[in-house]
Amino acid sequence: MDYTKNYEYGVPVPELIERYKQLYTGAVYDVLDHMGYPHQALATALKPVRQDMMLAGPAFTIKGIPDIKGDEELRTRRIHLFNEMRALGVPLVDTRDCSMDTQAAHYGEMNAVLGKASGVVGAVIDGGCRDTGFLLRDDFPVFCTYQNPVEAYMRWSYYDWQIPIGLRGALTSIVPVHPGDFMFGDLDGVIVVPKAIAVEVLERTEELVATENRARAEFATGADPVQIYKKYGKL
DSSP states (O other), X not given: OXXXXXXXXXXXXXXXXXXXXXXXXXXXXXHHHHTXXXXXXXXXXXXXXXXXXXXXXXXXEEEEEXXXXXXXXXXXXXXXXXXXXXXXXXXXXXXXXXXXXXXXXOBOHXXXXXXXXXXXXXXXXXXXXXXXXXXXXXXXXXXXXXXXOOOOTTTEEEEEESSOEXXXXXXXXXXXXXXXXEEEEETTEEEEEOGGGHHHHHHHHHHHHHHHHHHHHXXXXXXXXXXXXXXXXXX
């Protein structure tokens, strides 16, 4: 199936990524909230493996399931997903619904190495990761809910990819994520921006941040904060 249309925004993906990375999740969330999308923040436990890491890019969605038998068909099939990533020809965020498994690490160094070679610029894992030292040395942004050394084989396996998935949310139990939805994360957490509004949210947030910057500069002068607040409506 041709998934390339899921990654067409009217703005080149590399440009989207760079522009989003000039922003911060709080501002993006405020814009989404104002637009009627208050439930786009992922669970508070989902954090970067290093505090200064930032992540932006369209989701390549992966669904995994518990697999105590070590199903060889599932295990063998998984290698093909990296070719499917590469075939899209755009930077991607490996985005994993791990079916709320808490036993194993669902992402590690080999995933990152293969992913980077296939266009992946970061990962959002609603589950665990390992090999964290390698990820840090490679400066590869990974957001996950926990870290442990436990191998996934005979515990968890890839099931399918490029399908709608559900990640745990901050204000709702599940946040739906579709292939091509825009993932944006920093120290405060991860936001899912629906593909259809990814450019509009970006442009509105850029305007918001520009206004905040002007207000911040005037507050710093020591001028009357009441008048500055009346002028910009920002505090």
